Amino acid sequence: MTLNIAVLPGDGVGPEVIAEAIKALKAIGLIYGHTFNFNYGLVGAAAIAKHNTALPEETISLCKDADAVLFGAIGDIAYDIDPDAAIRPEQGLLGIRKALQLHTNIRPVIAYPDLLNKSSLKVRQIKDTNILIYRELTGGIYFGEKTLSEDGNTASDTCTYHRHEIERIAHEAFKAAQSRKGKLTLVDKANVLESSRLWRRVVLQLAKQYPDVSLNFMFIDNAAVELIKNPKQFDVILTENMFGDILSEEASVIVGSIGLLASGSHGEKHVMFEPIHGAYTAAKDKGIANPIASILSAALLLDHFNLADEAALIRDAVDKSLNLHITTPDLNTKYNNISTSKVGDFIEDFINNPEETNLNFTNIHLGQSTII
Numbered sequence: 001m002t003l004n005i006a007v008l009p010g011d012g013v014g015p016e017v018i019a020e021a022i023k024a025l026k027a028i029g030l031i032y033g034h035t036f037n038f039n040y041g042l043v044g045a046a047a048i049a050k051h052n053t054a055l056p057e058e059t060i061s062l063c064k065d066a067d068a069v070l071f072g073a074i075g076d077i078a079y080d081i082d083p084d085a086a087i088r089p090e091q092g093l094l095g096i097r098k099a100l101q102l103h104t105n106i107r108p109v110i111a112y113p114d115l116l117n118k119s120s121l122k123v124r125q126i127k128d129t130n131i132l133i134y135r136e137l138t139g140g141i142y143f144g145e146k147t148l149s150e151d152g153n154t155a156s157d158t159c160t161y162h163r164h165e166i167e168r169i170a171h172e173a174f175k176a177a178q179s180r181k182g183k184l185t186l187v188d189k190a191n192v193l194e195s196s197r198l199w200r201r202v203v204l205q206l207a208k209q210y211p212d213v214s215l216n217f218m219f220i221d222n223a224a225v226e227l228i229k230n231p232k233q234f235d236v237i238l239t240e241n242m243f244g245d246i247l248s249e250e251a252s253v254i255v256g257s258i259g260l261l262a263s264g265s266h267g268e269k270h271v272m273f274e275p276i277h278g279a280y281t282a283a284k285d286k287g288i289a290n291p292i293a294s295i296l297s298a299a300l301l302l303d304h305f306n307l308a309d310e311a312a313l314i315r316d317a318v319d320k321s322l323n324l325h326i327t328t329p330d331l332n333t334k335y336n337n338i339s340t341s342k343v344g345d346f347i348e349d350f351i352n353n354p355e356e357t358n359l360n361f362t363n364i365h366l367g368q369s370t371i372i
């Protein structure tokens with residue numbers, strides 16, 4: 001298979017983690033005889049510095065012409081502390097989501113057996129957690145009208161949803177539930193928000209087409225508690241844009257590090273894969289960022305093109321790295337000399353040579369070659 005992949009490394013640790021995902025994809029390409037063409041584009045603070053816009057036209061075209069987009073991270077501390085900045089890096093990510101109409105963002109939350117004790121939650125609570133969060137990605141308060149009064153004292157953001165925006169992601173979430181445990185939880189704030197009541201109405205109507213799915217509702221404030229108190233009760237969670245942003249980040253506590261969570265964003269014509277974490281500017285160029293979310297985003301990309309064996313091999317390599325504690329310092333207090341690229345090297349080596357007998361444990365923990 002030939003795939004043209006637009007690569008947008010973005011800001012902060014984005015370039016470092018994406019380099020490791022590319023390593024894994026290149027290894028997969030060689031083994032399985034696929035041609036992956038990687039075409040790089042600028043976005044975020046990196047694009048502002050060069051083109052004075054967070055999303056240059058040529059980046060949009062690059063992504064529109066590609067079979068898939070691989071995204072790194074976005075944001076920069078310089079803008080985070082400046083509420084008056086007219087141009088913001090995040091406009092690049094939001095702009096690309098809108099331009100490609102990536103309305104359905106899927107964020108898997110899976111508790112790895114080898115990491116159960118890394119979570120600050122109790123092992124018995126989180127063991128066997130396996131949730132898919134369906135986050136609506138191109139509507140809601142992120143994209144509604146924004147105002148700031150002339151005197152600078154009043155501001156507003158509007159949360160608007162249209163029926164068709166709810167229907168298209170809800171269908172996907174129902175279908176996902178059908179192929180899993182058959183449970184769908186709509187998270188909203190229908191006791192207060194009109195837009196949430198529209199979500200409820202629309203989702204309830206669609207539920208008739210999916211009699212094999214058991215649908216339940218939860219208010220976002222309660223869901224925030226239940227998600228970490230008893231995550232195993234969830235199968236598929238469906239929610240609007242901002243609630244999904246917050247809940248998915250909270251869910252990283254279950255898994256042990258936000259550096260592990262990948263996501264896929266889907267529209268009618270385009271797809272994009274990206275870690276759920278941000279740019280983590282403080283870690284830039286220190287080699288401490290966890291590349292696994294980016295590497296697992298590459299696995300989701302392969303899944304999308306029905307390359308199931310290829311995706312499984314990447315996941316096996318990730319599992320092995322976690323099992324052997326070949327991880328960056330966010331997960332690893334014992335051997336903290338294992339850098340972003342060393343984790344990527346191990347995963348690449350394992351993809352090329354998935355035989356345990358080839359592992360050299362002494363070298364691994366010295367941060368040296370992992371293969372005899």
Ligand code: IPM
Pocket residue numbers: 074075090093094245276277278
């Ligand atoms: C995410 C991020 C983005 C979002 C930011 C960087 C704009 O937090 O993908 O979760 O809020 O969607």
Ligand code: MG
Pocket residue numbers: 245246249276
């Ligand atoms: Mg977020």
